[in-house]
Amino acid sequence: MSDFKKINQSLICAYQDKLNHDINFKTSQNALTNNHILDVVYNKNQEFKLKENFSNNTKMESTKITDQKNSGRCWIFATLNMIRDAFVKEYNLENFEFSQSYLAFYDKLEKSNWFLNKVIDFKNEPLDNIDLATILTNPVSDGGYFDMAKNLIAKYGIVPSYEMIDSFAAKNTNFLNKILDLKLKQAAKLIRSEKNLENCYVIKETCLSEIYKILVVTYGKPPEKFDIEISDKDKKSKVTKWNNITPQQFLKKINFNLDDYVTIVFTPFKKIMKNQIYEIEHTDFVAEKGNLNFLSVDKTTFNLMVLSMLLNEKSLWFACDVDHFFSKKKGIWDDKLYDFENFFDILFSDDISSLIEYRFVNSNHAMTLQGFDIDKENWKKFKKKFFEKNKKLNLDDFDKIIENFPIKKWNVENSWGDKDGNKGMYTISNSWFDKFVYEAIISKDNLKKFFNKPEFISTKEYELFHKNKKEKVNYYLNKYLNQGLSTKPIKLSLQDPFNKFKGSK
Amino acid sequence: MRKELSINNINSFKDQLDEKWVKKVSKILFNKQILDVCIDSKSSNTNYNVFNVDLIGLPVESIKNTDKCWIFALTDMMRDKIAKDLNLDNFVLSNAYLAFYDKLEKANYFLEIIIENIHLDLSDRLIQYFLNNTMSECGQWKMAVNLVKKYGVVPESVMKNTYHANNPYYVNYFLEWKLKEIAIFLSKKKSLDQYDLRVLKEEKMYEIYKILSIFYGDVPTIFDFEYSIEKKHIASEVDSPYAYKDFFKQYVIDKNLSPKSFFNKYVAIDFDDYVCIANYPNLCNDYFSFISYQHINNVIEFEPTTFLNLPLYVFKYLVIKEISCNKNPVWFGCDDSWFLDRINGVWNDNLYDLKSLFNLNFDMSKEDALNLKVSSVNHSMLLVGLNIKNQDLKALNEKTFLDLDTLKDAIKSLEIKSWKAQNSWGSYNGDWGYYTLSDSWFNKFGYQAIIKKSTINNMLRKMNLKTIDEMPTKTLDPWLEMGNIGNGHNM
16 A cells, blocks of 8 residues: 555644644634534625515515425425415415325326336346346335426316325335335335246236235325315405315316427536437336437526516426525525635635535425516616617527516515414525526427517517517527437436536525 | 236225224324324233343433444443542543544545546445445444544543534535545546545645534543542541541542553553454355445544354353343444334344234344345444353253354243343433343344354354364455445434
């Protein structure tokens, strides 16, 4: 062993000596003897900067904040918040909540089916096969993607929260997951020693029927038919009633076309190409729907699409890495909130692309975007200068508008109850958004509407972009969305560093 | 039924439900934790925490928000010896001191892996393993020993826990960030030779050392060891005009010790005398041989973690022998995630009747449970006692076993009620922090134990089997390890 590889005493002495000559070191060390680091590097100014109201806010005061408790169902909560917003607006309700545990129930059942399918597919592979080893690690964990929620809703419909209230196990999934894991692996054991493929599917079905039983008693039985009565918040007498409807029928009453929604991804990770569809291997959790995929876009397109939703008063599902620069109590994510570098007197890399590749940064939580705040003065100034100088604009100059739209911060609805943050609402600074938000859901239909009339510039200003409206809309839809959507999907393996963006916090 | 789950399938599941049963059980479970509602009333009436072999231990410690149970179990073993030797009622060693060096060594190990494999693709399984386990809290017996061997130990009074020594989340966060940054930096200098890369590593490691020092405080190098002994334990001629005799304590100071000289003087355990035995039935073809897991290590100049794999009955025999004959507490690795009654401090699989609740039995063999990742090693404690029929124990300790079959039969017929463990989860739960394990739980979820070499060799020699030094070693990849200690879910 070369001496150079190990840590020897003289090296430690040299480090210590260097530390002893560092005049700032002692202050930092003393500060942490009894304190949490986030408390001693907190930048109060930044909190004030982010405090004002939002210039664009889609969140309705009367809708209540939800709480996922000790479960990783954030992706279901964020999806249902988005659908709730559409439903509440359409029927002018005060508040409404869909049952998250209804979807979690079927999520566990479908994941169980998925797991057993994979065990059958991999039955002749050794157990240390890297994909199989990954599949065997917590196969029925809580995490998920928007498209999983979408597939579950399309298949099973949707029910009001009071028809299926969160049970203890729905709120605390830890031991339930272990029980399901054990049951599934007892079947996996049988499958791996079974020669006849047909018999494997029989084993699977028997196991799933047992899983179903466990789910029914832990989550409660999913309702099949129910009555609903909702009333207009302003005209109390205006009541809508549906009697004896199924979850699928209820879904149809809600004006929310799931198929219209696409997952878009912006990642600083350089190995992911832009304007390209990606498909994630082994994510066919709902078997008939196939693997999940997403459209990778550049930063301008990503912001444009997100804004197209919010400017048309639509809240949206998004996912990010919440582990960095966060104050839970204040409900703020902001990369300038803590002055780590000054405190340690050490620089920390913000090369996010490499940090994703090296698995330090990764999307892990889904929430609902409910608005943003812009610097109005700057926006006015920019527009004035921009449109004066450019009397005739190229279609591609539209990018410049997006790039210069001076967003200061974003308004976020979380599903961690109403105790933290601003009564359950959180703020994301724009620079944090650029670094750590990687995924969002947008409506194709809405994007078309947006290109007919972008809400942030006037009709007159929009006309300056050369070509007539129809051609313009087609050009933009093609440029920002359809071109990418028509690409041939590139497969991502289960081990890809960018793959693990499962929301689960 | 093939791949997809159809509505017909679900309807048939629904038809199979016993409505009466569903109604009842879903009510029971609506507001309650699963394990709380299936406690078998028969088993719960058995008294488990009385032991006829009982090595009285010290007051228990708490790992707080760290996952350093593997270090605590070792320091518990050492402080037990110091307290006994010096006649102290209690004595605590600094766990933060060892955690500091564990992190420093793990940082070096990670960067060495990066440097040695600088030309490997990032997607290589080894690199991926290290990117997923860059700065974990986890460890193994061998890793805790490595630290003590290289750096010695210090009393807790010399290096107290800072806030972040008890709550290391952000320590690990910044270390991981920094280490990955250094790894990225080094990979951009691929063209340099290994020597130059190591020069850069040493330069960069200063920042790691600095971060650690800021979080943990300064690490002691020379210190005075002070303690006081109660009068009843010391010679009667001590005379003091200032104190009542009964309350008098004798003050002792031992000056200018280094962590290593403290260890040599007050602990003086030769860890090379011990072997970590394991019961990994999924590697049953390798019983009576060593399994070495590459890179399951922290101190790079020492050998990686190695286990002597043994069948359960031999494993169990050695543990009983070590506790009851040699009176040594036994460092013990297990899976803490199944069947824990936290409040009473009991692990007992028979306590819970999942069968009548879910038609579910934990009837999976240990082999399958490990292979299919239903169970893994994730916690360690000290075994300090057991409840065994007296005549059984006597017979076991007096008899010389000449072959494995006789031993197997003897162990099978033993009546062991329970085991006593000194845990490191504070003194609020269990019997002042001491926990009880049922014997069937021990069989299913007990995986590792530390036994004196001489105890093992004595047994092997009488059976004319290969002794420890003659046994073969099989080397396996790090991702095949049966779990990391400290990866538990209960703290």
